[in-house]
Amino acid sequence: MTTKAFGEPIARLEDPRLLTGQGRFLDDIGHRALAAAFVRSPHAHARIAAIDVTDAVGVDGLVAIYTHDDLDGRAGEPLPLLIPHEALTHGRTGYALAKDEVNHVGEPIVMVVATDRYVAEDVCARIRVEYEFLPPVVGIEAARAAELLVHDDVPGNVSAHMVQENGDVDAALAAAPHVLELDLDIERSASTPLEGKGVHARWDADDASLRVYTSTQASTSVRAALAARLELPLDRVEVIAPDVGGGFGVKIVHPWPEEVMVPWAAIRLGREVKWTEDRREHFVGATHERGQLQHVKVGFDDDGRLLGLDVTVWHDNGAYTPYGIIVPIVTTTQLLGPYKPGAYRAEFFSLYTNTVTVTPYRGAGRPQGCFAMERTMDAIAAYLGLDRTVVRERNFIRPDEMPYDHGLIFQDGRPLIYDSGDYPATLDKLKKLIGWEEFEAFRAEARAAGRRVGIGIACYVEGTGVGPYEGGWVKVETDGTVVAATGLTTQGQGHRTVFAQVVAEELGVPVDRVTVTTGDTRRFGYAVGTFASRAAVMSGNALASAARKVRQKALRVAGEALEADPRDLEIVDGVVRVIGSPSGAPGGSIPLATVAVLANPLRYAFDREAERATQFGGPVDISKPPVAEGDSPGLEDTGFYSPPRSTFANGMHAAIVETDPDTAEISILRYCVVHDCGTLINPRIVEGQIHGGVAQGVGGALYERMVYDDAGQLLNASFMDFLMPYATEVPVIETDHLETPSPLNPLGIKGAGEAGVIPGSAVLASAISDAEGFAITRMPISPSDLYSLRLERQPR
Numbered sequence: 001m002t003t004k005a006f007g008e009p010i011a012r013l014e015d016p017r018l019l020t021g022q023g024r025f026l027d028d029i030g031h032r033a034l035a036a037a038f039v040r041s042p043h044a045h046a047r048i049a050a051i052d053v054t055d056a057v058g059v060d061g062l063v064a065i066y067t068h069d070d071l072d073g074r075a076g077e078p079l080p081l082l083i084p085h086e087a088l089t090h091g092r093t094g095y096a097l098a099k100d101e102v103n104h105v106g107e108p109i110v111m112v113v114a115t116d117r118y119v120a121e122d123v124c125a126r127i128r129v130e131y132e133f134l135p136p137v138v139g140i141e142a143a144r145a146a147e148l149l150v151h152d153d154v155p156g157n158v159s160a161h162m163v164q165e166n167g168d169v170d171a172a173l174a175a176a177p178h179v180l181e182l183d184l185d186i187e188r189s190a191s192t193p194l195e196g197k198g199v200h201a202r203w204d205a206d207d208a209s210l211r212v213y214t215s216t217q218a219s220t221s222v223r224a225a226l227a228a229r230l231e232l233p234l235d236r237v238e239v240i241a242p243d244v245g246g247g248f249g250v251k252i253v254h255p256w257p258e259e260v261m262v263p264w265a266a267i268r269l270g271r272e273v274k275w276t277e278d279r280r281e282h283f284v285g286a287t288h289e290r291g292q293l294q295h296v297k298v299g300f301d302d303d304g305r306l307l308g309l310d311v312t313v314w315h316d317n318g319a320y321t322p323y324g325i326i327v328p329i330v331t332t333t334q335l336l337g338p339y340k341p342g343a344y345r346a347e348f349f350s351l352y353t354n355t356v357t358v359t360p361y362r363g364a365g366r367p368q369g370c371f372a373m374e375r376t377m378d379a380i381a382a383y384l385g386l387d388r389t390v391v392r393e394r395n396f397i398r399p400d401e402m403p404y405d406h407g408l409i410f411q412d413g414r415p416l417i418y419d420s421g422d423y424p425a426t427l428d429k430l431k432k433l434i435g436w437e438e439f440e441a442f443r444a445e446a447r448a449a450g451r452r453v454g455i456g457i458a459c460y461v462e463g464t465g466v467g468p469y470e471g472g473w474v475k476v477e478t479d480g481t482v483v484a485a486t487g488l489t490t491q492g493q494g495h496r497t498v499f500a501q502v503v504a505e506e507l508g509v510p511v512d513r514v515t516v517t518t519g520d521t522r523r524f525g526y527a528v529g530t531f532a533s534r535a536a537v538m539s540g541n542a543l544a545s546a547a548r549k550v551r552q553k554a555l556r557v558a559g560e561a562l563e564a565d566p567r568d569l570e571i572v573d574g575v576v577r578v579i580g581s582p583s584g585a586p587g588g589s590i591p592l593a594t595v596a597v598l599a600n601p602l603r604y605a606f607d608r609e610a611e612r613a614t615q616f617g618g619p620v621d622i623s624k625p626p627v628a629e630g631d632s633p634g635l636e637d638t639g640f641y642s643p644p645r646s647t648f649a650n651g652m653h654a655a656i657v658e659t660d661p662d663t664a665e666i667s668i669l670r671y672c673v674v675h676d677c678g679t680l681i682n683p684r685i686v687e688g689q690i691h692g693g694v695a696q697g698v699g700g701a702l703y704e705r706m707v708y709d710d711a712g713q714l715l716n717a718s719f720m721d722f723l724m725p726y727a728t729e730v731p732v733i734e735t736d737h738l739e740t741p742s743p744l745n746p747l748g749i750k751g752a753g754e755a756g757v758i759p760g761s762a763v764l765a766s767a768i769s770d771a772e773g774f775a776i777t778r779m780p781i782s783p784s785d786l787y788s789l790r791l792e793r794q795p796r
């Protein structure tokens with residue numbers, strides 16, 4: 001293996017372990033732990049009148065039953081509101097165990113701890129909760145009508161209302177030669193990772209310290225939250241994310257009710273306690289996303305150039321707002337995609353409903369924004385009789401206009417400025433890849449054979465690598481292995497590989513010599529978390545900075561040993577040598593392992609390495625300090641990265657679909673992606689991320705929806721009823737990349753983790769509309785939805 005690591009499509013280093021069953025997920029931990037289970041509300045909206053545990057007491061194996069009344073101190077306070085915002089005038093969070101009221105089916109009310117999960121579940125079934133029913137608010141229309149309220153003290157069910165504008169949109173629309181209006185509807189869905197949530201906690205009474213394993217996207221944040229909730233010093237709390245079987249956003253919220261309760265009970269009982277979420281609990285007790293109604297009013301000229309764009313969004317935020325109102329903020333600031341909108345106004349209302357709380361799911365509001373913008377572009381093209389790619393291209397921000405300031409505020413409170421991107425080149429590549437110009441010939445052929453086909457396109461721009469910071473630590477061990485750690489967590493993105501590539505490249509060592517740890521506060525405690533496609537930008541640059549410092553130090557130490565100027569040295573294949581000289585030349589090179597020995601104050605303890613060191617650096621003089629005056633011992637260092645602002649990735653998807661004229665079955669014949677996430681660390685991993693994202697985009701467009709009845713019962717809370725696409729439904733994804741390096745970070749990286757999912761609904765709606773000859777304005781669309789739409793359009 002060579003030291004060329006950055007940019008190489010190397011296979012994921014973590015896979016042999018995972019594919020041979022060596023993974024260690026939450027439920028693999030703590031087999032001797034007591035098991036927790038929760039009594040959850042069966043009602044969408046009710047007051048808790050009484051809780052009767054008489055029938056449960058005395059059950060063999062029962063250890064403890066807890067209700068809100070048992071929660072002492074801060075554990076009994078409302079859960080934290082993580083991202084406050086001035087527009088969030090009526091933020092509300094629930095409790096670790098419901099206090100007086102429940103606001104959605106699935107809200108935890110009682111915790112049972114028992115010797116095993118069966119007993120715990122049996123006890124839950126014996127606990128009687130008496131409810132006073134309240135009428136539920138289900139769906140955006142009901143929330144908007146506000147005849148009933150979710151929270152008595154929140155008028156109109158509005159948690160937040162926000163307007164962003166740039167220019168006089170009313171004047172622009174009044175003056176525009178053409179104006180169109182669209183009403184759009186995206187249904188509620190959820191990320192549904194294959195591994196649900198889970199927590200294991202162990203209290204060490206001797207040491208007064210807590211160790212928590214949790215299936216999270218943010219172990220450092222969980223640690224801080226638990227220390228505060230449980231009133232412990234931060235350094236007495238360790239939080240470790242073991243292997244995490246998918247997160248997709250749902251595991252960024254912290255602390256979950258169960259994440260407070262399991263450690264709280266472990267401390268109280270002095271025993272290990274564990275809870276593993278089951279699938280139904282995940283559907284009703286975790287979080288959802290997507291649900292929005294949108295109204296778009298757009299003004300444009302005869303060439304299809306945008307003059308004014310006015311968007312209103314009604315966002316279903318569910319029962320609480322623990323993660324603030326980030327989703328509608330992202331929708332309304334990022335829907336602009338690669339276009340100049342003319343005058344722009346975006347307004348949203350975030351609405352409470354008696355349904356599961358909404359927090360970001362991969363894409364986090366962008367799929368809805370992309371749907372609004374791209375349906376609008378198609379509508380303009382249809383109205384003017386122009387090719388859909390032509391209308392898009394005419395509105396593109398051009399590369400020579402970068403950096404482009406939209407005159408709006410981004411979700412992080414900084415100005416919305418695109419740093420770089422070549423949208424015309426991206427479109428060009430995509431049109432070639434899918435064969436846009438040749439499609440009409442294919443359509444004619446298909447039509448002649450009685451087939452109905454359509455082609456669609458959708459573009460997006462995505463703010464990635466949001467701050468405030470991430471860090472990394474790198475160390476060369478005295479056997480030459482390199483260990484690195486970053487505090488953010490991994491849910492399947494291949495971080496152990498890409499970060500090893502970054503470190504290997506900077507240090508000049510083979511990539512398989514680098515071992516990376518993520519998500520373990522014992523190894524690295526300063527971190528924010530994995531979300532918003534930020535790990536590559538943030539921890540990538542932080543680890544590169546740490547490795548660069550280690551490299552400089554290795555050159556200094558080796559320079560002393562080789563009596564050479566460090567500026568004349570390089571590291572190749574783990575050997576420090578005079579630039580250009582062959583490795584192994586006597587006196588002219590020295591292995592990094594030996595440098596690590598020389599830099600270690602205890603180097604006399606390393607007999608073998610010390611002996612080796614004499615071959616390269618002359619006799620080791622143990623009376624001499626190991627490192628230069630002012631240098632710290634050891635070949636290790638930390639690095640941090642804080643971005644000036646977010647960097648904007650972009651991409652465009654095109655799809656060809658076929659719709660069955662009789663059954664309305666929808667088949668994807670081709671799906672093409674051109675994507676630009678700046679400099680690629682590992683093209684194979686990025687492609688995998690895109691494939692996963694597209695699979696979720698296809699799910700959101702054609703299959704996945706949360707179906708509630710009027711009473712607020714989720715009717716499809718199982719994988720029997722909630723349709724996810726299998727490999728059989730996910731098309732072959734043809735991918736091409738552009739690499740427009742970000743000028744904002746040293747490695748030129750932009751994020752990639754969410755990209756694939758963003759245009760899924762927009763591109764398939766575009767293609768289905770093209771096949772059917774009428775506009776699809778609602779997602780997801782099933783064959784029966786399409787069939788009904790056809791019927792509606794038939795003359796009676």
Ligand code: MCN
Pocket residue numbers: 193245246247248249361362363464491492493494495498499530531532533534535536537677678679680681682683685686689692749750751752753754
């Ligand atoms: N990458 C790269 N070169 C780039 C950009 C990214 O090689 N120029 C690599 C990264 O190093 C990383 C992967 O691509 O291995 C994704 O990088 P990034 O865009 O930084 O995204 P994050 O690592 O921060 O991951 C978060 C993102 C989000 S927000 C969700 S949600 C999501 C996703 O990633 N959840 C996932 N991808 C997921 N993939 C899996 N398997 N499981 C999840 O839960």
